[in-house]
Amino acid sequence: MAHPSQLGFQDAASPVMEELLHFHDHTLMIVFLISTLVLYIIMAMVTTKLTNKFILDSQEIEIIWTLLPALILILIALPSLRILYLMDEVNDPHLTVKALGHQWYWSYEYTDYNNFGFDSYMVPTQDLTPGQFRLLDVDHRMVIPTESPVRVLITADDVLHSWAVPSLGIKMDAVPGRLNQTAFIVSRPGIYYGQCSEICGANHSFMPIVVEAIPLKHFENWSTLMLENS
Amino acid sequence: MLAVVRKQLRNHPALIPLFIFIGGGATMSMMYLARLGLRNPDVCWDRKNNPEPWNKLGPTDQYKFFSVNMDYSKLKKDRPDF
Numbered sequence: 001m002a003h004p005s006q007l008g009f010q011d012a013a014s015p016v017m018e019e020l021l022h023f024h025d026h027t028l029m030i031v032f033l034i035s036t037l038v039l040y041i042i043m044a045m046v047t048t049k050l051t052n053k054f055i056l057d058s059q060e061i062e063i064i065w066t067l068l069p070a071l072i073l074i075l076i077a078l079p080s081l082r083i084l085y086l087m088d089e090v091n092d093p094h095l096t097v098k099a100l101g102h103q104w105y106w107s108y109e110y111t112d113y114n115n116f117g118f119d120s121y122m123v124p125t126q127d128l129t130p131g132q133f134r135l136l137d138v139d140h141r142m143v144i145p146t147e148s149p150v151r152v153l154i155t156a157d158d159v160l161h162s163w164a165v166p167s168l169g170i171k172m173d174a175v176p177g178r179l180n181q182t183a184f185i186v187s188r189p190g191i192y193y194g195q196c197s198e199i200c201g202a203n204h205s206f207m208p209i210v211v212e213a214i215p216l217k218h219f220e221n222w223s224t225l226m227l228e229n230s
Numbered sequence: 231m232l233a234v235v236r237k238q239l240r241n242h243p244a245l246i247p248l249f250i251f252i253g254g255g256a257t258m259s260m261m262y263l264a265r266l267g268l269r270n271p272d273v274c275w276d277r278k279n280n281p282e283p284w285n286k287l288g289p290t291d292q293y294k295f296f297s298v299n300m301d302y303s304k305l306k307k308d309r310p311d312f
Contacts, residue, residue, distance in 0.1 A: 063243075063244045066247040067247050085297065089299060090300065
């Protein structure tokens with residue numbers, strides 16, 4: 001989840017998010033280098049007493065400052081496109097979960113083997129128990145097994161919502177009347193938080209998403225329990 | 231038009247890389263758009279003879295431009311016939 005005064009991304013919990021983090025590091029390093037160079041040149045220009053009033057043009061430097069930025073842009077574009085296509089790949093999911101956005105809660109349906117579903121409301125601030133996070137924790141989390149490709153089908157019941165979990169690198173709009181698909185693999189067990197990312201009314205900030213990833217054996221226990229309780 | 235450009239290039243050869251990159255970029259964009267228009271199964275040109283091309287995809291078809299990790303030739307068909 002996010003920490004106070006956090007600057008960077010949250011720790012990655014899925015391979016795609018790791019790729020995104022590495023790409024961001026690569027691109028940000030290039031950006032920092034270019035900005036430092038430009039700042040240095042500006043400082044040098046502003047603080048020098050040397051002047052030359054007769055330079056008109058120079059072919060050599062023009063070639064250099066055309067080729068070098070083009071090369072840098074290619075170095076940014078190739079990993080970027082690779083990740084773009086990687087994020088779209090179909091990966092033969094082991095499990096499909098349906099996430100429906102309502103005003104103002106999410107509901108999850110697990111319909112692969114036996115049918116069960118539940119609503120996921122935010123825990124109101126006055127009902128928080130010690131250790132729970134304000135505006136982030138929910139009463140029923142979406143539980144999935146670790147290290148298994150999971151497909152999430154996202155839609156909405158009334159208005160636009162968006163299902164987003166930053167540490168898994170996922171954001172997908174929930175559009176009424178349309179089914180959007182996204183897939184992910186959670187690399188490690190844990191609890192991952194996200195918030196509704198499309199303005200949907202008064203309580204748009206109060207319908208968070210919590211994904212709990214547990215090993216497959218425990219997931220089967222949980223789904224048996226949910227089936228008995230529903 | 232071309233003669234004017236050639237004269238300018240002779241006097242300013244530094245413009246040659248510019249032409250290469252801009253020309254290459256424009257060519258690649260147009261080619262990708264053409265590929266999308268002609269090869270994308272979501273696009274329907276002929277409503278009478280080929281009304282719903284997205285129904286004609288086989289299990290091993292790769293319609294995206296580039297595949298990072300997927301080996302599409304290994305996929306099997308696991309849906310009933312339409």
